[in-house]
Amino acid sequence: MENAEFLKSISLFKDLDDTETRAVLALAKQRQLGKGEVLFDEGSAGNEFYLVKSGKVAIYKKVAGGKKRNLANLGIGAIIGELSLFDCSARSAMAEAAEESVLVVFEIGPFRECLEKLPAMAVKFQHQIILTLCSRVRDTNEKLNQSVLWGFKAQV
Structure with missing residues (x-):
């Protein structure tokens, strides 16, 4: 799949016009x-966000005893690390390839600059x-x- 076609298949970018799509690409x-x-x-540090182009990425949270708890398995079209666009907080979980994967990577700084230069695109994206x-x-x-409910039923 061509990069422009892939980008337009992602909900975050589906409303962009050709000029905006080229700027993002x-x-x-x-x-x-x-x-x-x-x-x-x-x-x-969250300096990038990602789109899954192929494969799967597992999101884990570290729990007691150094074990990992799976929170999500994200496949083609998923966005990962997008919270970094809005705050400068540390990553809230870890991400690991569950299989061979190809990701589209965006650095936060240049992406924010692009949004500032193209305010109509910023509104669509946001x-x-x-x-x-x-x-x-x-x-x-x-899930919560x-x-x-599961915990309540176990107590009864």
């Missing part, structure tokens, strides 16, 4: 990960990212609800 780099290769660690984050909050709430 000019910032894009590609990175290959082997199975088990760590993309970033929990607590590391609208889509808000929808993505809302969906993730709803999914998390549902199921966890609470």
Whole structure:
């Protein structure tokens, strides 16, 4: 799949016009990960965000005893590390290739500069990212609800 076609297939970028798409593509780099290769660690600086072009990336949270708890498995079209666009906090989880993967990589600084230069694009992009984050909050709430119900049933 051509890079422009791939980008337009991602909800965050689907509303961009040709000029905006070219501006975003000019910032894009590609990175290959082997199975088990760590993309970033929990607590590391968030200087980039990623789109999964092929493969799968697992998101883990470190828990007691140094073990990892799987939070999500993200496949083609998923965005990873997008919170770094909005704050400078450390990564809240770790990301690791669950299989051979190809990622499209965007550095936060240049991407923010692009959004400042193209305000119409910024509005489109931010609208889509808000929808993505809302969906993730709803999914998390549902998982939490199921966890609470499971715990309650176990006590009865």
